[in-house]
Amino acid sequence: MKNWKGYNILDLFLIGLGVIVVTVAGIWFNSKWYVIIxxxxxxxxxxxxxxxxxxTQFIGIIYFCFYIFISYKQQYYGxxxxxxxxxxxLYIYGVIHWLANRDKKDNVVIVRSNLSKKEWLISSLCxxxxxxxxxxxxxxxxxxxxxxxxxxxxSILPAVYLLMRRCKWNQVAFLINxxxxxxxxxILVIKxxxxxxxxxxxxxxxxxxxxxxxxxxxxxxxxQQENI
Numbered sequence: 001m002k003n004w005k006g007y008n009i010l011d012l013f014l015i016g017l018g019v020i021v022v023t024v025a026g027i028w029f030n031s032k033w034y035v036i037i038x039x040x041x042x043x044x045x046x047x048x049x050x051x052x053x054x055x056t057q058f059i060g061i062i063y064f065c066f067y068i069f070i071s072y073k074q075q076y077y078g079x080x081x082x083x084x085x086x087x088x089x090l091y092i093y094g095v096i097h098w099l100a101n102r103d104k105k106d107n108v109v110i111v112r113s114n115l116s117k118k119e120w121l122i123s124s125l126c127x128x129x130x131x132x133x134x135x136x137x138x139x140x141x142x143x144x145x146x147x148x149x150x151x152x153x154x155s156i157l158p159a160v161y162l163l164m165r166r167c168k169w170n171q172v173a174f175l176i177n178x179x180x181x182x183x184x185x186x187i188l189v190i191k192x193x194x195x196x197x198x199x200x201x202x203x204x205x206x207x208x209x210x211x212x213x214x215x216x217x218x219x220x221x222x223x224q225q226e227n228i
Contacts, residue, residue: 050213078138171214
């Protein structure tokens with residue numbers, strides 16, 4: 001119950017609308033049960049993330065497990081492997097780091113305004129090196145939609161890193177990713193598998209939640225600084 005503190009009518013409307021629309025779409029388009037569960041977990045993960053709630057880390061771990069499974073089923077092998085060996089460990093680290101840096105009163109993360117110049121430089125160099133490595137790894141694995149799969153991973157890596165480091169700009173990075181990843185699932189829809197339209201609809205709500213999340217993180221940071 002403590003974890004649900006700090007939600008207002010707008011919050012409940014946004015998450016409620018997302019859950020209803022995605023569930024109805026999943027049933028209407030005969031989506032597999034694991035696709036529907038994945039999108040619902042994704043909605044909860046992104047929305048609790050937008051509110052800076054500690055629970056987003058735990059939900060995120062379960063969400064990524066489903067996403068890895070679905071990616072593997074659709075022969076997006078690169079996505080599956082990279083999420084398994086990089087994203088899941090990052091989220092596990094996030095659980096530990098966020099629990100150690102939380103506002104115990106509201107059970108939310110303590111927001112960082114920015115990273116140091118040194119951390120920005122080192123992390124950017126790592127992202128560039130990883131991006132090159134990811135492309136060739138996906139090529140060797142004969143991953144479907146090689147270019148989009150590469151861009152998908154390359155765009156979400158800094159987003160998740162900034163989220164783990166509690167930097168408010170993670171929401172901007174996630175927004176960039178929100179316009180790339182849906183292409184993977186839209187391609188499947190265009191090929192005739194309408195069941196994945198649920199995944200595409202889910203990302204429309206994710207864009208909304210990430211914009212809302214940027215506003216919420218800025219407000220949360222301001223509130224925490226005033227309390228200090």
